[in-house]
Amino acid sequence: MSSTSALRGFTTDFIHRDSPASPLYDPSITQADRTAKAIHRSMTRLSRFKSTLNHLKNHKVKKTSNTNSTILPGDGEYLIEFSIGTPPFKQVAIADTGSDVTWTQCQPCDRCYQQDQPVFNSENSSTFRTLTCGSNLCESLGYSDACSGTTGTCEYQLQYGDGSTSTGVLALDTYTLGGTSIPKLVYGCSHDSQGTFEADAAGIVGLGGGPLSLVGQLGSSIAGKFSYCLLSDHSSGESSKINFGSNAIVSGPNVVSTPMVSKSPDTFYYLTLESISVDGNTSIPFKSRKPFAAVEGNIIIDSGTTLTYIPPDMYQNLEDTMKSAIKADPVPDPEGYFSLCYNIDESFTAPTITAHFAGGADLVLPWTSTFYVYENVGCLAFSSSDSDEFNIYGNMSQMDFLIGYDLENRTVSFKPTDCSQE
Structure with a gap:
């Protein structure tokens, strides 16, 4: 304008x-x-x-x-x-x-x-x-x-x-x-x-x-x-x-970028999630029961949604992998929303989850960004989308990253950042 x-x-x-x-x-x-x-x-x-x-x-x-x-x-x-x-x-x-x-x-x-x-x-x-x-x-x-x-x-x-x-x-x-x-x-x-x-x-x-x-x-x-x-x-x-223009440039070491995919409606910011890995070892590919859903632009990034939603089969694979890796017994979610929860105390540790986006953008998420903790219970902050067609990369998975949207070059960039220091 x-x-x-x-x-x-x-x-x-x-x-x-x-x-x-x-x-x-x-x-x-x-x-x-x-x-x-x-x-x-x-x-x-x-x-x-x-x-x-x-x-x-x-x-x-x-x-x-x-x-x-x-x-x-x-x-x-x-x-x-x-x-x-x-x-x-x-x-x-x-x-x-x-x-x-x-x-x-x-x-x-x-x-x-x-x-x-x-x-x-x-x-x-x-x-x-x-x-x-x-x-x-x-x-x-x-x-x-x-x-x-x-x-x-x-x-x-x-x-x-x-x-x-x-x-x-x-x-x-x-x-x-x-x-x-x-x-x-x-x-x-x-x-x-x-x-x-x-x-x-x-x-x-x-x-x-x-x-x-x-x-x-x-x-x-x-x-x-x-x-x-x-x-x-x-x-x-x-x-x-939230920054605009020259204040919004994401640069320096450890910055990774992934293409923004143009799809309808143009309101959404569509990205391509290729896989998720647990502790850098077990790789869980983006898996859908409908082949066409595993194409470019299979997930939107949205600051207004707390959880990350992925296809049902992919979620089940992630939950099973996390359950095998965590050396503790699961407990029921007192609120009844989540299917994988643990008592959180000083001895609790959980494996790192890495989200692998197209273009080599690998986002390493600490367990504090992958477990929703309330009172003394922590629950895996991923959920099944119950759909093969619509998935969301939510704001918990985005925390403590400087995330830059470039609508001219059609990319989204991520830089691990202590956002309390920004």
Whole structure:
């Protein structure tokens, strides 16, 4: 975008929802409860992704729907604080690598979910402009009847995989992130949002790969680059960081890269997982009961999903291998989610898991990134996707790596990093 050509690089907080720094943090619930809720969100998110993709497959030829069928769930694990408008009006929203359109609730809120933070009033912003019917940006929504016949303004209508909806006008305004002003950013000013949205979040910041996402719009002004470094421990109230442009370059020793695979929908960041190894010895190939599923782009990388989901046969092989390697007796998961758990004490050790991605990107994961620990029980933070077609590389497996997305060169790079020092 020409309006953002002066941007170079900037960084802002990437706040885990269970961090004391998050407005979603509830000090009254236990760590076990937080874990159970995170696992439930992962399971729900996987289900919603599948439901949306099935909808997309079944409606490939329908381009006139008033709902963008590639819109995906907005229930991620991280939040971004930003300001909108002139003068700047502070908001906190869910950051979602699984959706594109950024939107926030706006006054007048005809039918909005309960929002605890003040609702943005576009009439108070001198830089607010609605988009008109027929504009290229309006047409980027991908459906033909995105216009109001009475006002000539572009209207967006989003439906998420769980049935939640957000509708309103597509507009331009100034966003400010990490002290950097981004003029004329396209976003949805919502006057009607219904569903399972969080009361402490004003909407969604879309970080997907589509043209209307935040990174898609910034484009060449950030050289197509963003990165983040996820803390393995967010209980202290420290926040992870998300970087854009020159701040997002991942370089130096120990950096490995893997190709980003172009598939539909372009919202997702598809990678190719070739195999998993345990303690550098036992190799478990990406195994699917359907041969076509083991091709390029067989897994998406998603910051909004906690667990890593792999095909059923591959997961069973991993669980069996880990069980043989760990010199302890498994215990039942007190929450009933996981099938492989152990009592965690000072003597507990587990083998290292390495994820082998195409291009020679081998990611060595310490057991603290592969076991979800709550109270004195630790459970393998991988799960069966129960599908041969949709798998997710979740955020636990990404912790303590600086992960860089380069949309121009179509690569994702990884560098082992103590994210608390970033």
